[in-house]
Amino acid sequence: MTRIGRIGAFLWSGWAGLAALSLLFAAWQAGHEAYGPFILTSPLDTVWMVARLAVDPAAWDIAALTLQRAVTGFLLVAGAGITLGVAAGYSPAALRLVTPLVTVLMGVPPIAWIVLAMIWFGGSDATVRTVILVSALPEVFMGAARGITTRDRLLDRMAEAFGAGPVRRFLTIGLRQTTTTLFPALALALGTSFKVAVMAELLANAGGIGGALADARINLDIGLALAWVLIAVALLIVVEYTLVQPVKAEIDRWRHAAQPWGVKR
Amino acid sequence: MTALKLTGIGHAYLGRTVLDDIDLDVGRGEIVALVGPSGCGKSTLAHIAAGLTESRAGSLSGSYAQHAMIFQEPALMPWSTASGNIDYVLRLAGLKRTDRAARIAEVAAEVALQPDDLDKYPVELSGGMRQRVAIARALAVRPDFIYFDEPFAALDVALRRRMQNLVIETCADGRLSGLFITHDLSEAARIAHRIAVLDTHGRGILGDRRLDGTPGARSEGDLFDWVQHATRSDPIFRHIYDVDERQIA
Numbered sequence: 001m002t003r004i005g006r007i008g009a010f011l012w013s014g015w016a017g018l019a020a021l022s023l024l025f026a027a028w029q030a031g032h033e034a035y036g037p038f039i040l041t042s043p044l045d046t047v048w049m050v051a052r053l054a055v056d057p058a059a060w061d062i063a064a065l066t067l068q069r070a071v072t073g074f075l076l077v078a079g080a081g082i083t084l085g086v087a088a089g090y091s092p093a094a095l096r097l098v099t100p101l102v103t104v105l106m107g108v109p110p111i112a113w114i115v116l117a118m119i120w121f122g123g124s125d126a127t128v129r130t131v132i133l134v135s136a137l138p139e140v141f142m143g144a145a146r147g148i149t150t151r152d153r154l155l156d157r158m159a160e161a162f163g164a165g166p167v168r169r170f171l172t173i174g175l176r177q178t179t180t181t182l183f184p185a186l187a188l189a190l191g192t193s194f195k196v197a198v199m200a201e202l203l204a205n206a207g208g209i210g211g212a213l214a215d216a217r218i219n220l221d222i223g224l225a226l227a228w229v230l231i232a233v234a235l236l237i238v239v240e241y242t243l244v245q246p247v248k249a250e251i252d253r254w255r256h257a258a259q260p261w262g263v264k265r
Numbered sequence: 266m267t268a269l270k271l272t273g274i275g276h277a278y279l280g281r282t283v284l285d286d287i288d289l290d291v292g293r294g295e296i297v298a299l300v301g302p303s304g305c306g307k308s309t310l311a312h313i314a315a316g317l318t319e320s321r322a323g324s325l326s327g328s329y330a331q332h333a334m335i336f337q338e339p340a341l342m343p344w345s346t347a348s349g350n351i352d353y354v355l356r357l358a359g360l361k362r363t364d365r366a367a368r369i370a371e372v373a374a375e376v377a378l379q380p381d382d383l384d385k386y387p388v389e390l391s392g393g394m395r396q397r398v399a400i401a402r403a404l405a406v407r408p409d410f411i412y413f414d415e416p417f418a419a420l421d422v423a424l425r426r427r428m429q430n431l432v433i434e435t436c437a438d439g440r441l442s443g444l445f446i447t448h449d450l451s452e453a454a455r456i457a458h459r460i461a462v463l464d465t466h467g468r469g470i471l472g473d474r475r476l477d478g479t480p481g482a483r484s485e486g487d488l489f490d491w492v493q494h495a496t497r498s499d500p501i502f503r504h505i506y507d508v509d510e511r512q513i514a
Contacts, residue, residue, distance in 0.1 A: 154336065154338055154340045155340060155342060157312075157317055157336070157340070158334070158336065158340040159353075159357070160316075160317055161315055161317055161332075161333070161412070162333065162334070162353075162354040162357050162406065163357050163358065164357050168357070172353070173342070176342075176344060251344070253344075253386075254343055254344045254345070254346075254386040254387075254388065255388075257386040257388055257389050
């Protein structure tokens, strides 16, 4: 029952999203009317282009390739980042050692990694996944490490006082507390995964949506390019709301417990 | 018969000796209150006795089967409902799912938690209700020894009294032993059979005083007189209200 209520509240909050999208499309339309269709295709024409792509099986393959790369890259970075971050969170010395490295890693532009990965792996899935891994790893790592370092140690003591061993304490108390900082980091990493996947595909000539964008650029087909951008954004939104948000909603139930229906926040 | 026996316990924190040569024992069915000024190492001693902190010297032996602990903060997991928090320690104690539900209902009734309170998250409960859940959690594992680490220090006077009564009632049947850490002498006098005083600098136990009668049966007037007498003329209680803010607990 409470779950149905939560889903209802979530869907109701969709009006705000719809309003924001309408504003965006209005601004887009204004730009189209000011600069003409060659510079900026109208939103309606772009949507028609998306619809035309939607009935083309080849377009589905292209989108699926990018989706596959972005999601596997994201899972890779989530796994590696959480493992390393949690380990560093429990070891202050390791965290102090790794933090400057994270800063260095963040300072290297993704484009540089694309060049390196192209040399190492050519135009393959591995190139795209490698670039996703190094670009999004610092965020996930710091999210997980901060979650562990800022945990409530009293809860650890409580669990220990009632007879929980170290592994049990980690699984039920430590890991659970990282979610506060980890989920924003994961949401950010997912966005990075899609952006970097498309960018890496475009530059490494590795097919997928990036490859399709490169073709649209060669043909100066702004409508097609915008349609692919729209598709990439739609894919990100679909994955975000099927993969990240449901888990987050389930885990963050207690945060909303004190905020009943209809209370403005 | 002793439930807990501490012999020559010593502890140091960052090279500073906080506890030295502490001897203390708690009998079966006895509640011993340990008082002393803030920062004298009372909590550390309780944590050593409960096995949360390793002592640097001395030995401890406990003959109880199951202990529980009530902390100064309720220490509830915020992501779990009241019943979920109690369920957690029951799972640690290895109870089966069906037994757990029955046990939660039982202890909730013991501490007067309503069934709909059990479904609430800690954020939805007041400070007193949270501490009530913490007490229920401690009782749920059927302990025969409870460590109370200044459990009511953060509550207001009226609530504190209610919680003290709750503890007195649950300990009244004589099956429970306990070590009750507090810096409030009147609280100690209400709850305990015997009051031990820790030295200001943690250098040993200064002594102990047994109170007449059983907790709960003493009149308010007697308690007041006892505390007045103790603080005025009993030398071991002379320094228990001294405060040194610079000292860390």
